[in-house]
Amino acid sequence: MIADVLIIIKPPLIYIEDSGEEIGRGVYSTHGFFKDEIVEVAPVSLLDVNFEMFPKELQTRVYNWGFLTKSNIKHAIAMGYGSMYNHSDYPNLRYEADTNFEVIRYIALRNIAPNEQLTIHYDQYDGIHEHLEDHWFNRNKIQKRDIG
Amino acid sequence: MIADVLIIIKPPLIYIEDSGEEIGRGVYSTHGFFKDEIVEVAPVSLLDVNFEMFPKELQTRVYNWGFLTKSNIKHAIAMGYGSMYNHSDYPNLRYEADTNFEVIRYIALRNIAPNEQLTIHYDQYDGIHEHLEDHWFNRNKIQKRDIG
Numbered sequence: 001m002i003a004d005v006l007i008i009i010k011p012p013l014i015y016i017e018d019s020g021e022e023i024g025r026g027v028y029s030t031h032g033f034f035k036d037e038i039v040e041v042a043p044v045s046l047l048d049v050n051f052e053m054f055p056k057e058l059q060t061r062v063y064n065w066g067f068l069t070k071s072n073i074k075h076a077i078a079m080g081y082g083s084m085y086n087h088s089d090y091p092n093l094r095y096e097a098d099t100n101f102e103v104i105r106y107i108a109l110r111n112i113a114p115n116e117q118l119t120i121h122y123d124q125y126d127g128i129h130e131h132l133e134d135h136w137f138n139r140n141k142i143q144k145r146d147i148g
Numbered sequence: 149m150i151a152d153v154l155i156i157i158k159p160p161l162i163y164i165e166d167s168g169e170e171i172g173r174g175v176y177s178t179h180g181f182f183k184d185e186i187v188e189v190a191p192v193s194l195l196d197v198n199f200e201m202f203p204k205e206l207q208t209r210v211y212n213w214g215f216l217t218k219s220n221i222k223h224a225i226a227m228g229y230g231s232m233y234n235h236s237d238y239p240n241l242r243y244e245a246d247t248n249f250e251v252i253r254y255i256a257l258r259n260i261a262p263n264e265q266l267t268i269h270y271d272q273y274d275g276i277h278e279h280l281e282d283h284w285f286n287r288n289k290i291q292k293r294d295i296g
Contacts, residue, residue, distance in 0.1 A: 011159030049203040057195045079231050
């Protein structure tokens with residue numbers, strides 16, 4: 001149920017380009033962002049489905065909506081460019097899920113220069129956005145690919 | 149395998165807003181587009197998985213990549229806003245899949261005014277972008293929702 005309030009979602013000031021690395025495409029800033037600025041508001045598609053029901057190729061893209069929002073709906077796929085951000089142990093974005101508007105917001109963790117690759121931590125938890133443990137990759141038997 | 153040529157994908161000149169209808173959110177033009185203008189180039193995530201393996205909620209979002217490209221990879225999920233376009237029997241966009249760049253391009257079928265809802269035909273085939281038959285919905289046992 002989407003909140004009964006006008007919300008207009010605009011595309012972010014980013015671009016997609018091949019990263020030149022094995023990991024493939026990445027998302028880059030078109031211009032600079034200040035710390036705490038919202039970089040993207042991505043609409044999500046909610047999927048009340050267990051993780052193992054997703055095709056393997058989708059598992060790296062799926063957000064743990066139930067965990068992020070403490071709600072009953074288990075997963076979400078982010079549209080816009082929310083599924084295109086690569087993982088970093090030292091990301092420059094954090095994200096927060098909003099059940100009212102069915103969006104995920106991506107927010108700058110520090111000042112970001114133009115043409116920097118924008119990254120998130122796939123195992124963001126408890127407000128900690130940087131860590132070196134690989135729980136998420138290990139738990140889901142997904143090979144870690146890290147843009148560093 | 150993504151083409152070894154520089155391609156930069158920029159977000160489209162669109163916005164997302166609640167349509168005010170049961171169907172939920174829709175994609176709208178920020179400004180006018182001319183007939184044959186490219187409205188969006190959406191990166192895709194390729195998924196060599198049978199249709200029935202997708203969670204029901206995802207089946208309305210999945211593109212028949214194998215059919216569109218005559219390639220062996222069966223399906224794709226479009227990022228950007230490619231999964232957000234609603235269906236119309238008289239759409240104002242057509243789409244074409246590009247295996248070299250792993251993108252789907254959305255192209256204006258006619259001149260489009262600012263703030264028009266942008267629509268596609270979910271069963272686009274054989275270059276025909278407008279028709280009233282419901283093969284796709286019937287075949288996949290998905291209830292048709294049409295913005296008209």
